[in-house]
Amino acid sequence: MIRVEDVRHVYKTADERVALDGVSCTIDDGEFVAIIGVNGSGKSTLAKHFNALLLPTSGKIFVDGLDTAAAENLWHVRKNIGMVFQNPDSEIVAAIVEDDVAFGPENLGIAPEMIRQRVDLALDAVNMSGYKNFAPSKLSGGQKQRIAIAGVIAMRPKVIVFDEPTAMLDPQGRREILQMVKRLHAQGLTIIYITHFMEEAAQAQRVLVMDGGRIVRDDTPREIFTDTNEMRRLGFDVPIAVEMSDRLRKRGFKLPKKILTATELAEALQ
Amino acid sequence: MISVRNVGYTYMRGTPFEKTALKNISFDVADGEVVAIAGHTGSGKSTLIQLMAGLIDLQSGAIEIDGLSVADGAIRRKVGIVFQYPEHQLFEETVGDDIAFSPRNFGLSDEEISARVTEAMRQVGLDAALKSSSPFELSGGQRRRVAIAGILAFKPKYLILDEPTAGLDPPAKENLLRNLFDKPRATIILVSHNMDDIARLADRVIVLAQGENIFTGTPRQLFARQEILRRAGLEPPPVMKLLHALGIDAVALTADEAEKIIARNHLPHPLNQPITRPPKDGRSPELDA
Incomplete structure (x- = not known):
């Protein structure tokens, strides 16, 4: 479970931009939550707080009851909360698909024969078993993103945070990733899914709407997307x-x- | 005018990895036109625009821009190309310097450069106060606009846009499109897999599939031909998908058009009650409403 308590985040740039301005929410195990908001609303900043890539300027985030700001909790937090970013090219580290997927578990210090098994299962989970020995550079954007997801799955997290995973993909790549996400959720993972695409957010069980560094709505997709005046006011497509x-x-x-x-x-x- | 004649291109020619990217492509782009190039990833559209901008050398066929071959360096001043995620190419310390980079390279005077920077910032809707900010302190949407302003600042006659709105939220996207497409504007080649944008913005569409030109025509003609979209791996725009879901076989480019078509097909209650169905227990259908 993730508990966000009155989190503020101020970027240390010349103009001290306030990216999060008092965010509170709880995300339970097994939920599929979408986060939407226009550019600059704070959604990516919030995402980076879930696995302590950023720490709150004030307020607290607890993962399974552990404060993300305490150095001794970092291992648990990073191990249990995986992140998938927008650009698969910047996430891929190895020259061969299976080495790339093995990178995370290797860093966790897992025994080599266990890594082999985890990599195979992870590639199987994203339907990429046939590409084990491929160079990632030879794959399509959607396939690369699936490899990046396999790398996260191989670390066996409880939660995966997706930060606009389909923004750089074509329609087919977007469909592939969304199907993958729904399957992972059905298998019991907690999914936090940040997106610009309303039709993708509509697949979640719950939608958080961010505006000006705050959560302004927290409801089901039906309640949120059928409120057309509010959607337009916040700058979304209906x-x-x-x-x-x-x-x-x-x-x-x-x-x-x-x-x-x-x-x-x-x-x-x- | 841009003329593309019998253009073909093969990567890694003469090796076992040889891959044909384009086969015998021919089309013209008239001055003032907006021509969209649509196709799935790997269809050859990136290769085609790189050839049109003179960034890779022609292998077969010819491309001429205002009568000059693309091999001629002079076309560099006529053609601006905005790649996907142009914000990754920002490098100067201030927004103003970044936008001024290409006009400065073309040897314009300082006053002229300054005027061009101001004008380009206005065109993409960037606040003039941001001129001395670092591009790296800006939001993603603002950085995108800085990068595009840098291209507009040298006033290219032809503008090649590769998925210019990818990753932008709806207001930022609308704003950018209005700035780029409102007249007066450049002649535009728009590469996109967003059929909604193509429906609204393009005069003509060229559809590529596996390196071949499988269709040239207006967006309206394209959306009437489902088999072309399927073959190219493209999705119809949302309004068309809605019409199909409602079982209506018609072409609409906008929500306005679709609304009229749906209204005509499903007359509102109570007239839409099938006349053959007798009212339940004698009451008229209106009373059920």
């Missing part, structure tokens, strides 16, 4: 099915409230 339902209601169509998907709109129009 899902097309939600927008179209609004337009049709204005034309006199009697439609149920809170239609979220095209399938729901199709049923309502039958």
Whole structure:
């Protein structure tokens, strides 16, 4: 479980930018939480606090009850919370896929025969077993990102934080990654998923909306995405099915409230 | 005008790793046009724009820009290219210096450079006060705009944009597109797999699949041909997907168009009640509402 208590984070630049301005939330084991927000709303800064890549300027973060700011807890925190970033090219360290996946567990000091097994299972989990001996540079963006995810899985974390993992991918790569994320969640991992893509956030169980360094909404995707005025005010696109339902209601169509998907709109129009 | 004639390109020619990236591509781009190049990763679109900007040498065929071959260094002043994630290429100490880099290289006077920097910052919607900030203190969206301003500052007649809005949030994206596409603007080659952007912005679309040009036409013509999109591994824009989900076989480029089409296909209650169905227990359907 992750508990964030009134966290502020001020970047030590000339203008002392306040990136997080009193954030509190709790993320339970096994949850799939999406975090959305415009550029500069603080979502990536918050993500980097979960595994102590950044420490709060004030406030506390507890992972399984352990304070991330205490040096003696760092090992537990980093071991249990994996991170996947936007650009797979900057995460890949080795010249061969399986070496890359083995990098994390090797650093944990795990016995070589156990590493072998973990790497095989991790590559299997991301459907990349056939690429063990490939050079990562020969893979597509989506495949590289899957290798980066395998590297995190091989460390056996309880939580994976994804910071816009699909931003640099094409539509097919995005579909691959989202499927992977849903499968990992179904297997019991806690997922924290930061994204610009509303249709991806809509797959989560819970959505946190960030604005100006604060969490301004914490609700189900349906409640958040069907609130069109609020979505626009915060600078988000409204899902097309939600927008179209609004337009049709204005034309006199009697439609149920809170239609979220095209399938729901199709049923309502039958 | 840009003319591309019978262009082909093969990587690692004469080795066992030989890979054909482009096969016999021909098209023109008229002055003032917005031409989109769409295709899946590996379709050859990056190779094509690198050839058009003279960044890699032609192997076969010809590309001419205003009658000059791309091999001629003079085209460098006519063609601006904005790569994916251009913010990774920022390197100067201040925003102003970074934007001034190319006009300075072209030997413009200091006043002219300063005027160009101010104008380019305005064009991409960057606050003039940021001129003396370090680009590395800015947000991702602001850095992107600094990088694009650096290209606009030398006033290229042709602008090649490679996924210019990737990673930007909706307001930043809208802002940038408005700044780049509102007239007066350059002749634009837009590389994108975002069909929504192509629908709204492009006059014509060239679709590449495995290095071949499999379609040239307007966005409207393209979206009427599902088989082309499937073959190229592209997704129709969200409005089209919505129409398909509603079982409507029609082409719409915008939400406005889609709304009218849906309204026509599903007349509102109570008129949309099938006339053959007798009202339940004698009540008229209106009363059920």
